[in-house]
Amino acid sequence: MEEEAEQGISKSLAVTSCAAMAFFYVAILYSPTLILRLPPPISFQSFLIRRFICAAVSSLLSLIFCALILPIRSWDASYLSGVYGIRLDHMVSIRVHDWQAVVYPVSLTSLLYAGSLVLKSMSLLNSWKEHWNDSEGRSSNCINNGLQMVIGKMFSIVSNVSAWRNYFVAPLTEELVFRACMIPLLLCGGFKTYGVIFFCPIFFSLAHLNHFLEFYTEQNRSLLKASMVVGLQLGYTVIFGSYASFLFIRTGHYGTVTTATAAVTANTPVNLNHTAKATVMGGGNRQSRYVTALRNGCGRFLKLCVGHLIAPVVAHIFCNFMGLPVLYSRRNGIVSFAFIVGVAGFLWLLFPATDPDLYNDSKDNCWCWQRYCTWN
Helix, strand or coil, rough: CCHCCCCCCHHHHHHHHHHHHHHHHHHHHHHHHHHCCCCCCCHHHHHHHHHHHHHHHHHHHHHHHHHHHHHCCCCCCHHHHCCCCCHHHHCCCHHHHHHHHHHHHHHHHHHHHHHHHHHHHHHHHHHHHHHHHHCCCCHHHHHHHHHHHHHHHHHHHHHHHHHHHHHHHHHHHHHHHHHHHHHHHHHCCCCHHHHHHHHHHHHHHHCCCCCHHHHHHHHHHHHHHHHHHHHHHHHHHHHHHHHHHHHHHHHHCCCCCCCHHHHHCCCCCCCCCCCCCECCCCCCCHEEEEECCCCCCCCCCCCCCCCHHHHHHHHHHHHHHHHCCCCCCCCCCCHHHHHHHHHHHHHHHHHHHHHHCCCCCCCCCCCCCCHHHHHC
């Protein structure tokens, strides 16, 4: 058992498991009609609700499947959920790290949409001017019209089943399967951190290939146009998937870990005060932390929990809401300028805004597993 814990899982098993989860996530969407022989949905709303149920089942089974493959020694609910970046202890009492895990990733991501935000602001300003002119300069009428627009927009989102798909079901289930489940498997399989960041999104991207059939057969698009649309979508999902994986790893929380759990895992007494010293990339010697001396395998993973799932989820929701970033506008060059400044700010703040110190409860021990500290 001790050798198994130190060896972890093989790379082939990790890759095969990730591919199986990606395939199952897509295949189950078509199971109601192809396997269960249910009649076709009578409306678009019932079609999406059926898919919501399928995605939820796929996510739950992936979590169970991942837990069975990983050599986990503790089945405590708080510990097990921490493996997937879900902090049950923080759901009871909200802490400053939880707010930071929402605000900082969204603020960082919004920099990529600086051009889009400027363009939307200009549109809102023009709309406000029109309402001001219609209300003959009366501020009360203008404010009321603005509030009605905001409330109407909120109600349209809440009552729209497509909005539930884009802003709730898809971000949550996709991040659970393609980040929370796959990243621990790949890291335990011995893949390097940057390798996981750029390799894991491939599964996420390939899971969108089914859209090609939808564009080509159901929407009667030409082969070239369907290929171009899906190709653009695949490229975008790879880029976003890499960013989401980066957020999941960088914003790691130190889990609910005791030396008893570590001792059971390694079958030897563990003293975290006498461990190897490592440096977090982006922080230099200033942010050195002590990590376990285990060199390979999942022994270190079993002692410590994993990344913070809320960070990629909120970034996913924000990107779905904003769509593709606006690079330029023919009407005003300030949009292009804002986009360039936003990208520069994003690159400048990428590592400082995702510093594990900002999201970590413990200042004495390493965050999550050893990869968070050595970043190798």
